[in-house]
Amino acid sequence: MTETRIIVALDYASADAALTLADRLDPHRCRVKVGKELFTRAGPAVVEQLVKRGFDVFLDLKYHDIPNTVAAACAAAADLGVWMLNVHASGGVAMMQAARERLASLPRRPLLIAVTLLTSLDDDDLTAIGCPGHARERVALLAELSxxxxxxxxxxxxxxxxxxxxxxxPERLLVTPGVRPADSANGDQKRIMTPSRAIAAGADHLVIGRPITAAADPQAALSAIEAELAVGSATPR
Structure with missing residues (x-):
């Protein structure tokens, strides 16, 4: 497919709703993300349906368990034909290595990335769960482990x-949720940024949900974000 930076988050409670939205998007102009709620309710079939429609699918289940369990889960996800999946970096190096090694033997290996720190968490939240310090420092530590x-x-x-x-x-991908066009509400994200600023900061892929999925015309909303990125890339820095 044509390279695109935008991943549309299909955060729906049913396959019908997710697929209806997907049918209003061009799979050559965006990728899609399937998260925990949709996967739990609709199962692997919704991923397979999206793949059949031509979408690259980011399976966002954030695996975090003992190494062998995570490796087996990643292999199962690869069997669905996903483009990318993720694990929690806080599961440790051995867990991440086990997942990578299991995927490395596959003929069509999906990308494997690690979650550093959820964008809903800030410094106060870290202190509350017994991890005092700055969110930026914890993100850096977990990224280096990945x-x-x-x-x-x-x-x-x-x-x-x-x-x-x-x-x-430059060789590691940076996938950024918490991206909102300037005229959008923050929702439950705390550490957010506009699409053009996120790309300028070094992001490779932008995960964007409600500004596209809640729009009256999702494809038009996607086009507006593409236009913002095009203007940003043409602006001297």
């Missing part, structure tokens, strides 16, 4: 993208 495990990249807030790009180099 690089040690030789994963393809990380999920991070766009606010940490510039620092992680410098730490990880």
């Amino acid at each position: 690089a040690e495990a030789d994963l393809d990249g990380v999920v991070c807030s766009a606010r940490e993208a510039s620092d992680l790009r410098a730490r990880l180099g």
